[in-house]
Amino acid sequence: MAQVNGKTDTSVDGCTIGAALERLGFDRARVACELNGEIVPRAEYDERALDEHDALEVVRFVGGG
Amino acid sequence: MGEGAQMGPLEQRIGRMARERLAKARIGIAGAGGLGSNIAMMLARSGVGHLVIADFDTVDESNLNRQHYAREHVGASKVDALSQQIHAVDPRVAMQAFRLRVTPQNARELFGGCDIVCEAFDDAQAKATLVEQLLSLTPGPIVVSGNGMAGIGPASEIVTRRLGSRLYVCGDGESDVDAGEVLYAPRVMLCAAQQALVAVRIVLGEE
Known part of the structure; x- marks a missing residue:
């Protein structure tokens, strides 16, 4: 079972990162994703499928600075 | 440091070792607005020797x-106004100020x-894009991002999290200002202070 932001989430197993983001309600233009501690370039979101050993960290950015 | 063996007031306060590490550090600041201008001043006061600052904008009354x-x-x-203020505090800070949009x-x-x-x-989109870009560089810098400081919520909600190695x-x-929340100095500065602090902690080997 893949981990998303530290929590087990079976709903994203087999999804690409892009599909997982959509399922979880993230806007892909406003996030940065780390897979197993490595940054994933946005261009690869639709290529890489999540498996049960993966840990995905999604940082959702908000406006203001 | 250009002052021989003499200990300046900053060295006396923080110690020669800390001052030497900070003086050698090169810290970039992408954006010289509420976060960036305050981060830059704090890093300069802390003794950081090299600052690289980029912002395309000019100062507005707002x-x-x-x-x-x-x-x-x-x-x-903004980068000129900031450089001037930094040098008014500490003329030894080597500034690279770029008046341009970071892309x-x-x-x-x-x-x-x-x-x-x-x-x-x-x-928000520019934040996400820059963070991704900088973390994709190998070797590349450690990235300290400011994310969520609008409104007047309690200070304790503003925290520093480490994600991955960099x-x-x-x-x-x-x-989120895009949800209509406005920015107040105290909370912007709390976030800026956490960014500056984590940068100083990294330089001094505390992270």
Whole structure:
């Protein structure tokens, strides 16, 4: 079972990162994703499928600075 | 440090070892608005020797409620106004100030040589893009991002989180100017202070 932001989430197993983001309600233009501690370039979101050993960290950015 | 064996007031306060480490550090600041201007001043006061700052904008009167500028700076380029203020505090700080928009195309050239880069943009998409860009550089800088400091929520909501080996994210992660929340100096400065602090901690080997 893949981990998303530290929590087990079976709903994203087999999804690409892009599909997982959509399922979880993230806007892909406003996030940065780390897979197993490595940054994933946005261009690869639709290529890489999540498996049960993966840990995905999604940082959702908000406006203001 | 250009002052021989003499211990200056900063060295006396923080110690020669800490001062030497900080003086050698090269820290980038992407954006010189509410976060970036305050981060820059704090890093300069802390003894950081090299600052690389980029922002395309000029100071507007509406910035004065939270950004480190005064009435006399209105109309001036932010990076110029900031460089002037930093040198008024400590003329030894080596400043590389770029009046331009940071883009995916120039991010490496601007910040690739930095030990640490503080992301201090205001736009959420621009934040996401720059963080991704900087973390994709190998070797590349440690990235300290400011994320969520709008409104007047409690200070304790603003925290520093470490994600992976090269990313720290400071802020509440939730409050959003795009959802209509406004920016107040205390909370912007709390977030800026956490970014500056984590940068100093990294330089001094505490992270």
